[in-house]
Amino acid sequence: MIIEDNNKKNDKIALKKDKNPDLSANSIVSDEGYEKNIRPLNFDDYIGQKSIKETLKISIAASKKRNSRLDHLLFYGPPGLGKTTLAAIIALEMNSSIKITSAPSIERPRDIIGILMQLKENDVLFIDEIHRLNKIAEEILYPAMEDFALDLTTGKSQSAKSMRIPIPKFTLIGATTKAGALSGPLRDRFGMIHRLEFYNVEELSQIVIRTAKILNFEIDLNGAIEIAKRSRCTPRIANRLVKRSADWAIVKGNGVITKEIATEALNALEIDECGLDSVDRSLLGIMINSFDGGPVGIETLAVALGEDIRTIEDVYEPFLIQKGFIARTPRGRKVTKLAYEHLGYNFSSSQISLF
Numbered sequence: 001m002i003i004e005d006n007n008k009k010n011d012k013i014a015l016k017k018d019k020n021p022d023l024s025a026n027s028i029v030s031d032e033g034y035e036k037n038i039r040p041l042n043f044d045d046y047i048g049q050k051s052i053k054e055t056l057k058i059s060i061a062a063s064k065k066r067n068s069r070l071d072h073l074l075f076y077g078p079p080g081l082g083k084t085t086l087a088a089i090i091a092l093e094m095n096s097s098i099k100i101t102s103a104p105s106i107e108r109p110r111d112i113i114g115i116l117m118q119l120k121e122n123d124v125l126f127i128d129e130i131h132r133l134n135k136i137a138e139e140i141l142y143p144a145m146e147d148f149a150l151d152l153t154t155g156k157s158q159s160a161k162s163m164r165i166p167i168p169k170f171t172l173i174g175a176t177t178k179a180g181a182l183s184g185p186l187r188d189r190f191g192m193i194h195r196l197e198f199y200n201v202e203e204l205s206q207i208v209i210r211t212a213k214i215l216n217f218e219i220d221l222n223g224a225i226e227i228a229k230r231s232r233c234t235p236r237i238a239n240r241l242v243k244r245s246a247d248w249a250i251v252k253g254n255g256v257i258t259k260e261i262a263t264e265a266l267n268a269l270e271i272d273e274c275g276l277d278s279v280d281r282s283l284l285g286i287m288i289n290s291f292d293g294g295p296v297g298i299e300t301l302a303v304a305l306g307e308d309i310r311t312i313e314d315v316y317e318p319f320l321i322q323k324g325f326i327a328r329t330p331r332g333r334k335v336t337k338l339a340y341e342h343l344g345y346n347f348s349s350s351q352i353s354l355f
Ligand code: ADE
Pocket: 038, 039, 040, 045, 046, 047, 048, 081, 082, 085, 207, 210, 235, 236, 239
């Protein structure tokens, strides 16, 4: 069973493992529902991240043989690569329930205590954005992870009493876009740490075809490849672009997502052949036009672009670095020759000397 702790609404959504999820297009009632329908529910359906999958399968098989819970796990990498999906698959493979929450929603000590006390033996607790956990919550988590106990204090000063309450043995799966922002003691308590990689075009094409099939959209191979190429190496984006291309196919074409339809739809969304969107191009353009290509500090860039630092660091930069359009140097970020060429700017000799 999957129980999500929705940050804002605080409602709980249960998804039964033994019931086949309704995968028909009619079942799409919202983006959230849509996301759930297309999420793979087992390792065979989960495309990409091959070596992580193999390692996880071994660990799961071993813990089942030992009849013991799975060790705590940390997934890190850019957003949209499938960290939550993997956590849900692990829980299903372990025949466990998963409780999904995110660190920013854990504000007070009683939030994390409440979550831990509700867990049952072998449950999976998934904490997204775990690097944003506050210090107090983190300290409550240490004995919970290590000794499966809560160390609580009641009363104040002289009359203060501490007590240790046992909790069921559980598996914590943490997810973060920034492994480096995790404190050492927290990081050390994870038995397995995996970095999710960006996806290649072949993997993304398979994901696009799978998603289109689930949603009853017709797509040809070249249409799938076109969407894959423009998806920032990220399944979440690929899935979104499938929907947008399907809209275009219905309104402007004969319902089939072909290469031409996908190209027109994505051009209209200002997503170029490399997957760069208008924000990526603004970011590179500002660096080129206002800062001579860099180096420029992240704070300055955030102000110039009107985006917050975290969004630039977590969402935009990893892909631009992966594509070789931005380089990080000790003095700040620089635009590479490749980016100048891609955007049609002249890469002058003065800029060459900067590299
Ligand atoms: N949807 C999102 N991520 C996926 C993946 N890795 N495999 C299949 N479908 C997905």
